[in-house]
Amino acid sequence: MVQLLGIPPQALFGQLLLGLINGSFYALLSLGLAVIFGMLNVVNMAHGALYMVGAFLAWLLMTHAGIGYWPALVLAPLMVGAIGLLLERTMLRRLYKVDHLYGLLLTFGLALIFEGIFRHQYGVSGQPYPIPDLLKGGSNLGFMFLPTYRGWVVAFSLLVCFGTWYAIERTRLGAYLRAATENPTLVQAFGINVPVMVSLTYGFGVALAGLAGVLAAPIYQVNPLMGSNLIIVVFAVVVIGGMGSILGAIVTGLGLGLLEGLTKVFYPEAANIVVFVIMAVVLMIKPAGLFGRER
Amino acid sequence: MTSQIGAETGVEAGVRAPAGTGARTPLLVGAGLLLAVAAPFALYPVFLMKVLCFALFACAFNLLIGFAGLMSFGHAAFFGTAAYVAAHAAKAWALPPELAVLAATLVAAALGLVFGAIAIRRQGIYFAMITLALSQMIYFLALQLPFTHGEDGIQAVPRGMLFGVIDLMDPLAMYYSVLAVFLAGFALVWRAVNSPFGQVLKAIRENEPRAISLGYRTERYKLLAFVLSAALAGLAGATKALVFQLASLTDVTWQMSGEVVLMTLLGGMGTLFGPVVGAALVVTLESYLAATSLPVPVVIGCIFVVCVLVFRRGIVGELLARWPK
Numbered sequence: 001m002v003q004l005l006g007i008p009p010q011a012l013f014g015q016l017l018l019g020l021i022n023g024s025f026y027a028l029l030s031l032g033l034a035v036i037f038g039m040l041n042v043v044n045m046a047h048g049a050l051y052m053v054g055a056f057l058a059w060l061l062m063t064h065a066g067i068g069y070w071p072a073l074v075l076a077p078l079m080v081g082a083i084g085l086l087l088e089r090t091m092l093r094r095l096y097k098v099d100h101l102y103g104l105l106l107t108f109g110l111a112l113i114f115e116g117i118f119r120h121q122y123g124v125s126g127q128p129y130p131i132p133d134l135l136k137g138g139s140n141l142g143f144m145f146l147p148t149y150r151g152w153v154v155a156f157s158l159l160v161c162f163g164t165w166y167a168i169e170r171t172r173l174g175a176y177l178r179a180a181t182e183n184p185t186l187v188q189a190f191g192i193n194v195p196v197m198v199s200l201t202y203g204f205g206v207a208l209a210g211l212a213g214v215l216a217a218p219i220y221q222v223n224p225l226m227g228s229n230l231i232i233v234v235f236a237v238v239v240i241g242g243m244g245s246i247l248g249a250i251v252t253g254l255g256l257g258l259l260e261g262l263t264k265v266f267y268p269e270a271a272n273i274v275v276f277v278i279m280a281v282v283l284m285i286k287p288a289g290l291f292g293r294e295r
Numbered sequence: 296m297t298s299q300i301g302a303e304t305g306v307e308a309g310v311r312a313p314a315g316t317g318a319r320t321p322l323l324v325g326a327g328l329l330l331a332v333a334a335p336f337a338l339y340p341v342f343l344m345k346v347l348c349f350a351l352f353a354c355a356f357n358l359l360i361g362f363a364g365l366m367s368f369g370h371a372a373f374f375g376t377a378a379y380v381a382a383h384a385a386k387a388w389a390l391p392p393e394l395a396v397l398a399a400t401l402v403a404a405a406l407g408l409v410f411g412a413i414a415i416r417r418q419g420i421y422f423a424m425i426t427l428a429l430s431q432m433i434y435f436l437a438l439q440l441p442f443t444h445g446e447d448g449i450q451a452v453p454r455g456m457l458f459g460v461i462d463l464m465d466p467l468a469m470y471y472s473v474l475a476v477f478l479a480g481f482a483l484v485w486r487a488v489n490s491p492f493g494q495v496l497k498a499i500r501e502n503e504p505r506a507i508s509l510g511y512r513t514e515r516y517k518l519l520a521f522v523l524s525a526a527l528a529g530l531a532g533a534t535k536a537l538v539f540q541l542a543s544l545t546d547v548t549w550q551m552s553g554e555v556v557l558m559t560l561l562g563g564m565g566t567l568f569g570p571v572v573g574a575a576l577v578v579t580l581e582s583y584l585a586a587t588s589l590p591v592p593v594v595i596g597c598i599f600v601v602c603v604l605v606f607r608r609g610i611v612g613e614l615l616a617r618w619p620k
Contacts, residue, residue: 037420043420043423091600091604094604100419100420101366101420101423102603102607104366104368104423105556105560105602105603106600106603106604108553108556108599109595109596109600109602109603110596110600111596112550112553112592112593112595112596112599113596113600114596115592116590116591116592116593116595117590117593119590119592120590228549229431232427232428232431232549233431235424235427235428236424236428236431239417239421239424239428269439272438272439273432273436275428276428276429276431276432277432279425279429280413280429283413283414283416283417284413284416287417
């Protein structure tokens, strides 16, 4: 058996794939956080909880309504987005005029409520979610075995990330959005309904989290606490990348996922903390983050 | 930045009219002290000690958010680390309680120096996220390091003999020791807030560029405030470890960091007594909820949401705002 740096290639590529999948989730989640932060100046602490809600909605649709993976992939994010719209309209909106930290505190409370409700209802043990028939099995690439579903998750996440980047950076709607991020008053004066845009931005951002939840459901078990530890890593990712740039969020998310995978191969004890260590180092060297601007 | 945290509650409360200058404040403080001395004869001492530990923890947190405008979302790191160090020192090294607590406080201060040096490089929301991420690192370390005993935690920590003469296994002796620790910590916070150092912190909170232009090296002030806050949080955690004879993973989770934020928010950010009131309320509520079937996180989350939406001054802040001047 050929060895790479003393590690069998199967193990190396296996961990790299796992890292890539985690990285896809980091990218989707930090992308949503960055979009929301850019427009609302709110760090959405409820992001991890809404990711969990997305996964649970898919599971609930499956077990109680017999609705399968493919419809759930559309329905669950839409429902999470609708929850987001409701939250923004009824609560977050009242906090735009006070310190931004209150937005963080409000969404933290919301995260506790969501997680508490699902934990009360379903306990902490995970609920299994089957892989859809179309994506079962895998293929042997010669140097490693690639389960089809995992390949799909990576490819689809990348597609969604790129689509979001394109929509924000290259379309007219995206231009309005970016303009409103810079100067909402001026954009409103041009006749664009900024408050509606803000609501939709929050809805879209959390819908991305819901989508990540549905994608994650067949890989990890559907668990009320699945989002709470993940979201802190995503915060570290966001600090490393800097919140200013959409592309930065995507690249940093994927890169750190891969790095985490590599750490699992070479020094497994540090795999849990490697992202936080990198965050500390980046802050010492470049406080604004790799892709960020000081502001 | 429009209206800042702390500024909203602090200006008319503990800041422009520092506690201790009003005519009725000594009376209130005296009554509170009498109440604290008499309390263990009416209430369960362990419950009271828990309130005191968390009150000190919340005061430490409030020193940062209320008076320096720095929102740390990772204070459980200091609280929990100190609990582990104190428990390990008292159990494995058989140190007397005063040395175990001192060692734990020093470790928390050192950790605060490292975290503070990293975190004060960013402000506002980023500061909160960085402290949260760093404290999560401590959580994973506590999960993996051998001396913390993972999920079990350090159990059956001996309380020992204070200064070699006072047996802390006696609930009353333990209670009055904890009360003394709390009062010392609270006095330190009060002193810091009403000192020139505290005034500079408030200047930084209100307008950092102006403080810099006046010649203050704001980074150093913020770092010192952070270390002080971390040390006091550590003191609270170490005391808690001796009271419950236990240091566990719960003490280092981000939920614990969130809890101290809630205590301070509920009581009143930027007021001296707010965190004490908030801690007493939250601890009481939790021990009450433990006997019911209501899910605690949901209730806590609802209080958070209500506080943030309609009650941002907190209880003490609201009272001070309405009290006739």
